Amino acid sequence: MKLGFGLYRHQLNDDHFRFARQCGATHLVVHWVDYFRSSRSNNPNDQPVGDDSGWGLAGDPDQLWDRQNFEELRDRAAAHDLEIAAIENFDPAHWHDVLLDGPKKGQQLENLKSIIRAVGAAGIPVMGYNFSIAGVAGRVKGAWGRGGAEVVGVSGPCDTPIPNGMVWNMVYDRTAPSGYLAPISHEELWRRHGEFLDAIIPVAEEAGVTLAAHPDDPPMPTVRGQPRLVYQPGMYQRLIDRHSSPRNALEFCIGTLAEMTDGGVYEAVDTYSRQKRLAYVHLRNVRGKVPHYQETFVDEGDIDMLRVLQILQKNGFDGVVIPDHAPQMTCAAPWHAGMAYACGWLKAAIQSIG
Numbered sequence: 001m002k003l004g005f006g007l008y009r010h011q012l013n014d015d016h017f018r019f020a021r022q023c024g025a026t027h028l029v030v031h032w033v034d035y036f037r038s039s040r041s042n043n044p045n046d047q048p049v050g051d052d053s054g055w056g057l058a059g060d061p062d063q064l065w066d067r068q069n070f071e072e073l074r075d076r077a078a079a080h081d082l083e084i085a086a087i088e089n090f091d092p093a094h095w096h097d098v099l100l101d102g103p104k105k106g107q108q109l110e111n112l113k114s115i116i117r118a119v120g121a122a123g124i125p126v127m128g129y130n131f132s133i134a135g136v137a138g139r140v141k142g143a144w145g146r147g148g149a150e151v152v153g154v155s156g157p158c159d160t161p162i163p164n165g166m167v168w169n170m171v172y173d174r175t176a177p178s179g180y181l182a183p184i185s186h187e188e189l190w191r192r193h194g195e196f197l198d199a200i201i202p203v204a205e206e207a208g209v210t211l212a213a214h215p216d217d218p219p220m221p222t223v224r225g226q227p228r229l230v231y232q233p234g235m236y237q238r239l240i241d242r243h244s245s246p247r248n249a250l251e252f253c254i255g256t257l258a259e260m261t262d263g264g265v266y267e268a269v270d271t272y273s274r275q276k277r278l279a280y281v282h283l284r285n286v287r288g289k290v291p292h293y294q295e296t297f298v299d300e301g302d303i304d305m306l307r308v309l310q311i312l313q314k315n316g317f318d319g320v321v322i323p324d325h326a327p328q329m330t331c332a333a334p335w336h337a338g339m340a341y342a343c344g345w346l347k348a349a350i351q352s353i354g
């Protein structure tokens, strides 16, 4: 198993590359979408949380990510002895109508194919995505961690409707007519996802890129009045059964799985790692389940993380594990301290299981 480190778009600079390497990471997972663009409510030194207005403004719909972007990234990381393990998440600007089944869907599926080819051409093996209309919405912050550390959590359902022009918790059209997205069924969301896989998997196979699906966080049946694709562990099976290609894989988020109400997290780790369908792993501990849970330090919370790593090891998982999010620690660099703590714990744990 390899220790990776996730960096947000605004952190793609030498200082953060050095920091990740100093934490012991050998691999990077890079968020190429800038969640913090024109954001009114996000702290750039924390994971994005946002409010009902979302995280920030989606990118330029006409500026597709290209091979040169990713080759430059790969080379800059290599100068710090870091390998790019994955690009995480598409920009809503490039695929809003794939999620919403809108009029630009055809063109936007071509956008995604072009991005997948660019990722592959730069030798980056994985593209992570989250097929979600509400995205990571409905979370709140509080001093609920050990020693009063500020953490993220969920305290009750969140079904405020999503305004037009917004999807995946970002605004892609500031001039959209007033009104809200119409609710759809869970089956309709699966139909849209199937169409996405049918179009993209053949291109991913050609490009040598594995598509990796994150489950819905928070994993409630609906968020902001919209259905969630994968909100119970068993729904991941439906996703991988949709296409037998090993390029159809999972961005396996242990914290999100633990927040789900059905079944146990160890059973889910065993089930999916045995099938060799994990592209990479997000590791984060939590206390509670939806609709009431809080993120915690890696060594508190409900999950025995060492047991999770042992199951992954037993099933031969040799990929990248990253600390997903970490509590903010009380000091001059709360995000850095939290991430360094998680990396140190994780590196020692990986060593201890051999």
Ligand SMILES: [Mn+2]
Residues within 6 Å of the ligand: 214, 217, 253, 255, 256, 282, 324
């Ligand atoms: Mn995650």
